[in-house]
Structure formats: C-alpha cells, structure tokens
Amino acid sequence: MTVVTLGETLKQARRAKQLTQKQLAAGICSQSMLSAIEKGQYTPNAKLLMALCERLAISLDEVSLTTNFAISRAANLNQKLADLCNRHQYQELFDFLQTDAVLDSIESDSQMQAYYYYLGISEWQLEHDSQTIETDFQLALANAHPNRSSTLTRLVTISMGVIKAQLGHQRVAEELIDQAVAGIEAAKYEENLIIIFYLAGLINFELKQYPATAGWVTKGIEFATHHNSHYMLANLYYLLARASEMQARIDMADEAHRRADIFTELFHEKPYENF
Structure with missing residues (x-):
C-alpha cells in the first residue's frame, strides 16, 4: 500500500499549478x-502550511464533499446543488433550496435527509440562528435509515456535534462524536x-481539548492514508x-505558573494577578 502524505498532496497540487519548488517557496520558506x-x-507548522496552501489555492477553511448527495431524481437539480456547494455559494444554495422546483421534486426519505442536511449547512455558513440549524439537522436525522448508519447520517450527526461544541455543550458533543464514528472502520469506504x-477533531478544538x-486528527490521517x-x-x-x-501555549502558561509558585514559596511574594 502506498501511503499518501501531506507532502505528496502539496507536491501534486504544486505540479497541477505548474510551479517549481523555487516558485512555490519564494517568500514563504527555503x-x-x-x-x-x-x-x-x-x-x-500552521502558519507555514497556510501560506503554502494559499499559494496553491487549497482551502483550509472550507470543506467540500467529494461526492454530493441527491436531493431529487432530476439530474439538473442535483448538478445545480453540487455546483453551488463546490463554489461555496451558501446564500445561493439557501435560496435554491427554498424554490418550488426543489421542494416539489423530493420523493424519498434519503432525498429529504439530504435536503435538510444541505439546508442546515447553508444556514450554518450564513450564521443563522443555531436553533434553526439544529432543527434542520434533527429533521435530516428523522429521515435516516433506522437500521444502518450511512455516510450522510454520520455527517449530519457530527455536524450537530460541532453546533453543540460551539454552544459549549461538551458532553452532548462528545456523545455525537461516538455516534458518528461507531462502526466507521467496518463501513463501506467513501x-x-x-x-x-476532521469534524471530530474540530469539535474538540472548539472545546479546547487539544490532545x-x-x-482524532491522527486517526483521520491514518484512515485517509490507509485508503x-x-x-x-x-x-x-x-x-x-x-x-x-x-497545547504548547498551555504548556508554556503552566510552566510560568509553576515558576511563579516556586518564587512565591521561596521569597513569600505573591505575583501580580493583572498586568
């Protein structure tokens, strides 16, 4: 098995842009x-990776599905949805999902699940009310297959977890991670x-659970390279x-506090709390 690394990803993107190493590195690194x-x-590190990705037009802020989910049997509507998603046109996506053409074409539970997933994602990106977004995801889950966890069901569940994490609901967010990843290693690969x-890692980042x-990120890298x-x-x-x-900043802060405690104990001086 050939392991695909971050370096290989960057090299492939560089070659696709027809850039030499010297051209890509100019002003960023040697x-x-x-x-x-x-x-x-x-x-x-994060700063260097971001600079390289920006020059290569690799987005680190937006995530696009490799394959979008059908909201209709009409190929033109599914293509329109995919195009808006891939271009991250969330206002247009939100407006598109409200049209009679889309609403009248939904015929199955799986299409309804996909519809509410995309509606929730568009509202999330447009920073609509969190309760509205959560309702959309709940409706998406209500249309999930009762006996199996599809990729879409996992995505809806983990997206709900991100919302909960942003609201500071750690326990619920962690439970949603568990639900989303249950049996994922044995699932048909997509x-x-x-x-x-990635979203499991993001949830913990939102919760300041950096280890x-x-x-989770390491598991994601291993999962990707395994496939x-x-x-x-x-x-x-x-x-x-x-x-x-x-995590390094926390370690540095802890070390500073430890040193302050030592000086307090040695010299009986209390350090200033405010600077």
Missing part, C-alpha cells in the same frame, strides 16, 4: 525546506468519511498544527 516537506521529512474525523483534537487518499490531508494537518500550537 526551497530545501519545501523539498523536505514534500518528501515527508518535515511537517510544517472519501466523505474522512470528514468525520483529543490531535488524537490511499490525499483528500482532507491539508485540512487535517493544519488542524493538527493549530492544536499543537495551542
């Missing part, structure tokens, strides 16, 4: 460092499943770098 990254000999691990973030996929690798490594940076 060519030798870029070479080491592409060979998997060095993992870039590249969209990699998003589940757990790293754990010889480079999908989401840049996003996963970026989230891992962010979590590592935040």
Whole structure:
C-alpha cells in the first residue's frame, strides 16, 4: 500500500499549478525546506502550511464533499446543488433550496435527509440562528435509515456535534462524536468519511481539548492514508498544527505558573494577578 502524505498532496497540487519548488517557496520558506516537506521529512507548522496552501489555492477553511448527495431524481437539480456547494455559494444554495422546483421534486426519505442536511449547512455558513440549524439537522436525522448508519447520517450527526461544541455543550458533543464514528472502520469506504474525523477533531478544538483534537486528527490521517487518499490531508494537518500550537501555549502558561509558585514559596511574594 502506498501511503499518501501531506507532502505528496502539496507536491501534486504544486505540479497541477505548474510551479517549481523555487516558485512555490519564494517568500514563504527555503526551497530545501519545501523539498523536505514534500518528501515527508518535515511537517510544517500552521502558519507555514497556510501560506503554502494559499499559494496553491487549497482551502483550509472550507470543506467540500467529494461526492454530493441527491436531493431529487432530476439530474439538473442535483448538478445545480453540487455546483453551488463546490463554489461555496451558501446564500445561493439557501435560496435554491427554498424554490418550488426543489421542494416539489423530493420523493424519498434519503432525498429529504439530504435536503435538510444541505439546508442546515447553508444556514450554518450564513450564521443563522443555531436553533434553526439544529432543527434542520434533527429533521435530516428523522429521515435516516433506522437500521444502518450511512455516510450522510454520520455527517449530519457530527455536524450537530460541532453546533453543540460551539454552544459549549461538551458532553452532548462528545456523545455525537461516538455516534458518528461507531462502526466507521467496518463501513463501506467513501472519501466523505474522512470528514468525520476532521469534524471530530474540530469539535474538540472548539472545546479546547487539544490532545483529543490531535488524537482524532491522527486517526483521520491514518484512515485517509490507509485508503490511499490525499483528500482532507491539508485540512487535517493544519488542524493538527493549530492544536499543537495551542497545547504548547498551555504548556508554556503552566510552566510560568509553576515558576511563579516556586518564587512565591521561596521569597513569600505573591505575583501580580493583572498586568
């Protein structure tokens, strides 16, 4: 099995843009460092990875499904949906989902589930009320197959977890992660499943659980490379770098507090609480 690394992902994107290593690295890092990254000999920090991805037009803020879910039997409506999603045109997507053409074409539970998933995602990106978004996801889950957890059901569940994490509901968010990943290793492989691990990491990042973030991201990287996929690798490594940076800051703060306690004990002086 060939393992697809972050470096290979960046190299493929660089070649697709017809850039040399020197051109990509210019103003960002040395060519030798870029070479080491592409060979998997060095993992870039968040700032460096973001700069490389920006030059390569790899988005680290938006996640696109590799395959979109059908909301209708009408191919033109599904194509329109996919086009809006892939271009991240969320206002247009939201408006499109309200049209009679879409609403009148929904015929099955799976189409209804997909409809409410996309409606919730568009409202989420447009920063609508969290309760409205949660209702959309609940309606999507209400139309899920009762006896099996599809990729879409997992995506809806983990998306609900992100909403809960953003609201500070840690226990519920962690329960939703467990539901979303249950049996995922034995599930029929689809590249969209990699998003589940990314969002599990994102949930923990929102909750400031940085070691757990790293754990889920690492699982996602292993899951992707096991299936010889480079999908989401840049996003996963970026989230891992962010979590590592935040954990380092916490470690530095803890060390500072430990040193302050030592000085307090030695010299009986209490450090200032405010600066």
